[in-house]
Amino acid sequence: MDIIEPQKLDKIDCHVHFVGGGTAKSGSWFKLRTPWDKFQARLMLKGCGIAPNALYDDLDTIYINKLLQLIRDSSLDRVVLLAQDIAHDDNGNPLPEKSKYFVPNDIVIEFAKSHKEIIPAISIHPARSDALEELEKCIEHGARIMKILPNVININCNDKRHSKFWSRMADAKMILLSHTGGEMTLPVLNKSYADPRTLELPLELGVTCIAAHSAGGSYPGDKDYTDDLLKMFKQYDNLYGDNSALCSLNRNKTIGKILDPEIQNRIIHGSDYPVPVSGLGVWVKGYLPWKDWRKWKTCDNILETDYQFKKAIGFHEETFTRLSQLLN
Template structure:
């Protein structure tokens, strides 16, 4: 990207008024990507032999049973240019809504969609090629519409929608690659029926993003849904903390990211995975820690480590904490947040090295690997992160038993 174009982008993203000195300072900051590279070049997912057999990659697999490696946080996106039923809010395709438009273009670039075929098909095709361990699978996330408390759909306040039926279809067509989580808004009049159908179609859980979907997890409106989840023994993957990737349904909905609001689900007996360990935003990780330390929630409350190495996590304090607290590792679940690892500026390898979480040699290899395979990149990155002499234990990456049996082996 040329300097003048990047400066324009910074203005769109609210970093305007940069002097020459300010620009030089930004270039040296953690927000400036390695090798001045802003877009994923989408190289062949088949690695060059020198990279495939590099010690940094091979050592990441030591102690790992790849048949038990399931990536529990992979977004299923597209444009709805097939019969998928995917909906993308027109604001994300409107050049006059420049911030949203650029944001969505970054998502598509990170997904390496091929020109000449539909985006829906290209997204899935690329994902199939991203091998990250023999026998490993990814868990695709559906995404429901926003609804109000009367159960009416809020189309204008929905950023995007990926139907359960489409996620189930992709799983059915390629079960060796994909599992899936349903997304069902609890205020829907047919939420209980939709949950039953999702279970029959093989869903392994339910995904919510409360701020974007207008869900208050502490509302009594959720109680019948929680009871049904316990009946079907199906977990809830719930985004907590601040949200920057998807717009909220309304200003008030941003409060729905408070981790303490999931107590209602936990008290019903629902297994809850807090996405990203609530690591974004002021005090959210502290509230996640508070929940993790409540004895009554052991066996019910878990954390998803996806996105925790992204640059918007100040000083990587949350990431360093989950690595250091080995007693938590049996309650942590690996996820990549794909396609976000393919957005080059989102993960600053040089900053992770500066904070002594990675070595210079690891950074060099990871920078190359990301251009070929963001899924494998994210796995290798998380396997090598180290705080003093402590790394994330293999059990964090052995998630298959949790998703299929509800336990950690």
Template sequence: MQRRYFLGLLGGLAGLSAYSFKAYWPDDNSFFNDCLDSMPDELANHEVVLSAFEGLDTSQIWDGHVHLLGLGDSDSGIWINPQSLSILSINHYIRFRFFLNASCPLPNMSVDEGYVARLKSLHWGRGSRFILLAFDHSYNEQGEPLPDKSAFYVPNRYAAQVHKQSPDTFEWLASIHPYRKDCVEALEEAFLNGARGVKWLPPAMGMNPASPLCDRFYKAMVSWDIPLLCHCGDEHAVSGTNTQTYGNPLALRRALDQGVKVVIAHCGSLGSNRDTDKGPNGAHVSNFELFARLMDEERYNKLLFADISALTQNNRIGPILDTVITRSDWHPRLLYASDYPLPGVMPLTSLSLLHEKQYITAEQLEVLAQLRQYNSLLFDFVLKRLIQVRGQGFATSIFQTRSLWTGAKA
């Protein structure tokens, strides 16, 4: 691993609590990704790895949740909230340094360029694509930007540029805050520049999907048949506005009822929110239960989808992961996604715990542990192809995601 990132990460570890160390202590006592390259042929062609590709057309595999990050040390236009760059804001600093380490930006170039170059080197599967996510500023209800409450900013034009430079590797989703005065115009521009959809992170970006302020944006999305990838559930990776109540899956009824095609990230799997179906003072219910309620409503069968990114992380192992795997009736509407660079954040996913809970075998654990050091994206894909609950795994159809993002699946 590059020395500059290791020193930065090491400097931030003092801020972790004893509980955090215990809960997220990595399998091999290594908190950091070694960022190895040149994967040995023996590993790439191991039967455990090859078995993950059986029955799949790799040209149909589009990873729908790949973050585009950097430091803004090029002409990308990327902006990082100063808190994430200051050791004085220890929690923000540690998180961002872990993300940088997990992404393993290549040396001898800007971090922006190194991030993309590393991503290109991780490309696997003939015809497969990574869908890059732009990230807008936070805004208030008057349509004014809130830089102090924005976690970071990745311009749509930069995501479009990276796609155009490597169209056989990357697609992209725009990020447009619906409170912006020019939100509809920005959506049209993104659509004409090849955006495959829009990404929102309400708990960090400060948009309430249930607000009437979103209606004109929803109308435009429907008219152009543009899907919305929306984070639901609590958000812990970035802070921003810290509006966790906006992560309520039920808030997306407003979009769904207007005909917007919605993909709920992570199956809305963390935290709890009020059951607003029972009124504004409804009891607090787990976000995953609220997500499940929406999935089970027949009227949303052709509009509501969900991605399986982050579901193999430690904080989702157990009932949440088991339910998503065993609810085979959901599988036609589930989409493979990685949430890169998080698969490379070593403490977040414990292969030992997955083995202990009998999701994977000992042989699979050994191969996956090696694979993760070389290619965290391939690691995430193979893990999700192999994982099982009582002999049942994720259906093959979950990994054939291209048709949704190109508009063929409705």
């Protein structure tokens, strides 16, 4: 089966992670090194409605089946499911010891071919010696989105050696979803790549880019780049931001900066599933009405909770359908 292109008004969550333990031969893996890692993993699974002992079971199958059920029971039509490449040095040598988790491109493409609810986002470190070859293979399979975390897997997007890679993405009308702002869950290799200006070269070469988390800080005292992103919106028509994880406790201060109607024209809905959706911080800050917080905080579908919170906060209908427009 081929990947089904989204309809023009599909409501899409642009930022959903796959997590697998390598069961079902998916090839994905993660490392839980410390008690804190294990605590976080169990908490996230529980928040998604998955029993924490799934960590020691066929997690790949349990995780995808739960996700499909949540999408079908939600107001969303589809989600973008993210692959995750490992860290590489600037010359393209893999650094598996500095990587915490891996999701191969094949598995998100496979899921998308068998489930219309899934849109795959591949992940390729552009310094890899086989980067262009892998990109070509994924394009052939119908991939339209790529996800990267420059600060976590060490990508200097502005390195001129990657020009050919970005140009090929632009030719194929692919979208680059890139983590911007700080990061708390994964180890950071190069802090300066949290800056959205790291996307200047792909933007100039014509790649449509989405700055994940709208470049906000991730913990108290973390450098915040949202104002820089808003300035870049004026300079680049092909630049967007997502509102993923902004209902979590640590990222809620970004919301107030992206609610202006003109800025919302550049915002795309995303949850950052399986990151917990609390709503507490946005309620305390006065962005989320009490009645909506009360009504949805106990909903057992966190994709729906995040969707309802974003609507109640005042994100326009277009923020949910903008990605399907961009993909058409």
